[in-house]
Amino acid sequence: MGDARKFFHHSEPFAMRxxxxxxxxxxxWESWGTLSPARDNVVLIFTGLSPDAHAASSxxxxxxxxxxxxxxxxxxxDTNRWYVICVNSLGSCKGSTGPASINPDTGELxxxxxxxxxxxDIAASADLLIQSLGIxxxxxxxxxxxxxxxxLAYSLLLPEKSRHFVSLSSAVAASPFAIAIRSLQREFVMADREYRDGDYHDWDGPGTGMRLARKLGMISYRSAxxxxxxxxxxxxxxxxISDKPFAMEFEVQSYLDAAAERFIGGFDPNCYLYLSRSMDWxxxxxxxxxxxxxxxxxxxxRILGVCSDILFPCYQQxxxxxxxxxxxxxxxxxxxxSIQGHDAFLVDKDGFGPNIREYLDAL
Amino acid sequence: MGDARKFFHHSEPFAMRxxxxxxxxxxxWESWGTLSPARDNVVLIFTGLSPDAHAASSxxxxxxxxxxxxxxxxxxxDTNRWYVICVNSLGSCKGSTGPASINPDTGELxxxxxxxxxxxDIAASADLLIQSLGIxxxxxxxxxxxxxxxxLAYSLLLPEKSRHFVSLSSAVAASPFAIAIRSLQREFVMADREYRDGDYHDWDGPGTGMRLARKLGMISYRSAxxxxxxxxxxxxxxxxISDKPFAMEFEVQSYLDAAAERFIGGFDPNCYLYLSRSMDWxxxxxxxxxxxxxxxxxxxxRILGVCSDILFPCYQQxxxxxxxxxxxxxxxxxxxxSIQGHDAFLVDKDGFGPNIREYLDAL
Known part of the structure; x- marks a missing residue:
């Protein structure tokens, strides 16, 4: 497997909000397509909490x-027309600087x-990349x-920089229900003794906490x-079925377990906590x-929402x-x-695909 | 504070499902009102997972x-008319036999x-009490x-025993969404090291797990x-606001914390696991x-449901x-x-009270 990632290094102090x-x-970051000579065909994609910059194959x-x-x-x-940029968020652990990175001042994580x-901060840091590209x-x-x-933060900080806006299953501000779910997920991670107040040795440290957090995540991302x-x-x-007491018996439990298994080990717990909290704020x-x-x-x-989304419900769209x-x-x-709840944008190809295509084709 | 509880002792072997x-x-169990000479005015109330038999003051x-x-x-x-019986479920820890009781065969819990x-089993055991009262x-x-x-189980086991039926925010069978939530709650308890595979020394043992389980409970019991x-x-x-990292900041977090605090210490963790699982089954x-x-x-x-209930949604009613x-x-x-979700029957007096009154008054 190749790596299409590029790395933007900003070496000046960066003041955070x-x-x-x-x-x-x-x-x-990654890019697809070709920047037009006028540099006027840029689609900039920001991601959800866990994805990296690899939005698509190349x-x-x-x-x-x-x-x-x-x-x-x-x-x-359509990358025949657009020059698409996807940025891994500041604070993440997928190549960008975050809690799992080395602090150059100390040489430690x-x-x-x-x-x-x-x-x-995620928005402002990404704009320094955009500026560096002469866009x-x-x-x-x-x-x-x-x-x-x-x-939304990017466009509030830079209100004249973007011509068109596509918002999917997002919010002006988190609802108390979403705050309740996310703060409980953070508690699971911190309640795991292996979290050690953030000083665990490897990402798998608070694996139980991360697994439980991801399961609650799936409950909030999909729909009943x-x-x-x-x-x-x-x-x-x-x-x-294990012979342990209270073992899994239903397929839905097995599904949650498999989803949690895929997540842990792939995401740094401190990065998870930082990104999760940023949404509440x-x-x-x-x-x-x-x-x-x-x-x-x-x-x-174009603003899109999904009726079955309980985390970023339609009234917020x-x-x-x-x-x-x-x-x-x-x-x-x-x-x-879409019946897939908050995650629909990731999986409901037939719901989201034609809709976005129609909007972009008309621009 | 007095104790209006009565205790029914069944001293024969009881075969479970x-x-x-x-x-x-x-x-x-507790009762209110007076049993009519014909013994034909009995209202039998079964409870949710956590309540005891003390449905009302006396x-x-x-x-x-x-x-x-x-x-x-x-x-x-109306206890002027009805002889009301409320039973603490078999398996609970509020006076009835359950995992927190002493096994007479061993002298241990x-x-x-x-x-x-x-x-x-909860239904069948309660019927032995009813029989003992000559009802x-x-x-x-x-x-x-x-x-x-x-x-529902009671009336399926004894299809001719009850004349009228009032079901509130219940289900023929748990949905996969409800199973997902409850099994995750059970995982929180079992993931707490102090749970010690059920062999903790006092109810506060797996306090963290119980606290987290109750918080998720509240998320599922109320509404966004x-x-x-x-x-x-x-x-x-x-x-x-504590100066610990990722401390609570929002009122909704404080509300969940207070609700969890009230619950733990009041409920035995093993009893909680047993009762929770019985609903999934x-x-x-x-x-x-x-x-x-x-x-x-x-x-x-009369079947009542609440639109905002995500745990026992209206389609199940x-x-x-x-x-x-x-x-x-x-x-x-x-x-x-009602906007209070699954818990509405406990708190929406104006929604549930007149409705039940009207139904019972017409009988």
């Missing part, structure tokens, strides 16, 4: 990306010594989930309706993003659309009937 | 009960040596949540809509409870009503607009 300063940072890295159905030649975000991370304008800013919050049809009350085969209203307030100067916007509309921005808001 | 045998058992125990607004003189379940507990017929069988499953109005993004006062279809199948001979039924209707039973099914 909540008061910390990084002596410098690195961002991992010659350099043929492994399928996390948004394989969306990005590529002749795909909805940052761990919980990493400064408090805000969604705005003055983003044609289309795209963000699903946490990436939608980051895209999907599982009803997919698993019902199906049992796992008797020979796979983010609030567009702190920038004046409210009716009649400080609104980015988009030429158009409506709220984004309503605020943009008060500033006279042509907004198309659509509520998709 | 999944194969175990108890050498005998005790059930704690002279002997003036402390408010868990269903204080519902049970009492001139209340919706049962702990995980308690036989596997099914909802049907041949239940006028109205009432069950909210797990108590609704128990009431309620919290949106109740907490929004309110912060707790700065002086109450229960499936009315195993008794033929399906259209055209084995249907209790109720004279009437509709399912109970539909199955009863296929047998020609007059069923009134109502979907209440």
């Amino acid at each position: 909540r008061g910390g300063v990084l002596p410098g940072f690195t961002l991992a 010659e350099a890295d043929p492994a399928p990306g996390w948004w394989e159905f969306m990005v590529g030649p002749d795909k909805p975000i 940052y761990k919980t010594g990493f400064p408090e991370l805000a969604i705005e 003055d304008q983003i044609a289309v800013l795209v963000g699903p989930s946490m990436g939608g919050m980051t895209a 309706e999907e599982w009803r049809g997919r698993f019902g009350r199906d049992r796992i085969p008797a020979e796979r 983010f609030d567009g209203a702190e920038h004046g993003f409210q009716p009649g307030g400080h609104i980015p100067k988009f030429e158009s916007a 409506q709220e984004i659309a309503d605020i943009l509309e008060t500033a006279g921005i042509p907004v198309s808001f659509e509520e998709l009937g | 999944r194969g175990g045998v108890l050498p005998g058992f005790t059930l704690a 002279e002997a125990d003036p402390a408010p009960g868990w269903w204080e607004f519902m049970v009492g003189p001139d209340k919706p379940i 049962y702990k995980t040596g308690f036989p596997e507990l099914a909802i049907e 041949d017929q239940i006028a109205v069988l009432v069950g909210p949540s797990m108590g609704g499953m128990t009431a 809509e309620e919290w949106r109005g109740r907490f929004g993004r309110d912060r707790i006062p700065a002086e109450r 229960f499936d009315g279809a195993e008794h033929g409870f399906q259209p055209g199948g084995h249907i209790p001979k109720f004279e009437s039924a 509709q399912e109970i009503a539909d199955i009863l209707e296929t047998a020609g039973i007059p069923v009134s099914f109502e979907e209440l607009g």
Whole structure:
């Protein structure tokens, strides 16, 4: 497997929103397509909490990306036309600087010594990459989930930089229900003795806490309706049932276990805690993003939400659309009937693909 | 504070549904009102997972009960008319025999040596109490949540014993979403090192696991809509924010913490695991409870559900009503607009009270 990642190194001090300063940072990023001579065909994608910059396959890295159905030649975000950039968030552990990186001032891992991370820091750091590429304008800013919050933060910090905006299953600010779920996930990790107040030796340290956090994540990412049809009350085969007390018996439990297994070991627990908390903190209203307030100067916007999403429910998509509309921005808001909940943007190819294609083709 | 509990001791072996045998058992129960000479005014209430038999205050125990607004003189379940019995479930730790009780065969606590507990065992054991009181017929069988499953099990085991049926926020069988949540709660408890495979020394042992389980419980018992109005993004006062990393900051986190604090220490972890699992296992279809199948001979039924309930969603209430209707039973099914989710039956006095009153008054 190749690696199509590029690394942007910023070697100046970087002041963060909540008061910390990084002596410098690195961002991992990937790109697809060709930058036009006028540099006016840039699609900038911010990601959800866990994905890396590998949104789609390419010659350099043929492994399928996390948004394989969306990005590529002749795909909805058509790389024959667009120069697509996807950035691994500051604070993540997929090549960008974060709590799992070495602090150059000490030669040790940052761990919980990493400064408090805000969604705005993810946006501002990514813009330094964009500037380094000589790109003055983003044609289309795209963000699903946490990436939608980051895209909103980016455009609130730089209100004239992006021409068009695609927000998917995101929010102006987290709901108390989402805060409850995410803060409980963080508690699981911290309650694991192997977390050792963030000073664990390897990522697998608080594996139990991460596993439990991911299972709750899956409960919040998918939907009861999907599982009803997919698993019902199906049992796992008797020979796979452990003889331990209270062992797994239902297929839905086995599904959660497999999802958790795939996640742990692939994600640094401190990075997870930092990114998770940044979503709870983010609030567009702190920038004046409210009716009649400080609104980015988009030429158009498409806002997509999913009825079965309990983490970023549809009323939150409506709220984004309503605020943009008060500033006279042509907004198309659509509520998709996908049954996969918050994760639908990752898996409901037929729901999201044609919708994004239609929007981008008309630009 | 007095104690209005009575204790029913059954001293014969009790064969349980999944194969175990108890050498005998005790059930704690309370009653309100007066048994009519014809013994035809009995309302039997089964409870949710955690409540005890103290549904309402009385002279002997003036402390408010868990269903204080519902049970009492001139209340919706009017004790001037009805002789109301509430039973603490077999397997619980509120006076009835369960994993936290002493096994008379060994002189030690049962702990995980308690036989596997099914909802049907809770129902069948309660019927031995009813028989001991010389009661041949239940006028109205009432069950909210797990108590609704128990009431359904009771009437499937004894299809001619109950004349009327009130089911609140219950289900014919748990959905995979509910199984996912409950099995994750059980994992939290078992992942706590202090659980020691069930051999902890006192109930506070796996306190962290129980706390986390209760927090997830609250997330599943209430609703996003309620919290949106109740907490929004309110912060707790700065002086109450700990200086630990990732400390609580939002009121919704503090609310969950307080709810968890009230729960732990009051409930035995093994009992919790046994009762929780019994809900995942229960499936009315195993008794033929399906259209055209084995249907209790109720004279009437009222089925209540709450739109905002994510744990026992409204389609599950509709399912109970539909199955009863296929047998020609007059069923009134109502979907209440309460915003408190699954817990609404405990707190939405104005939603549930008049509804139950109207149904019972017409009998």
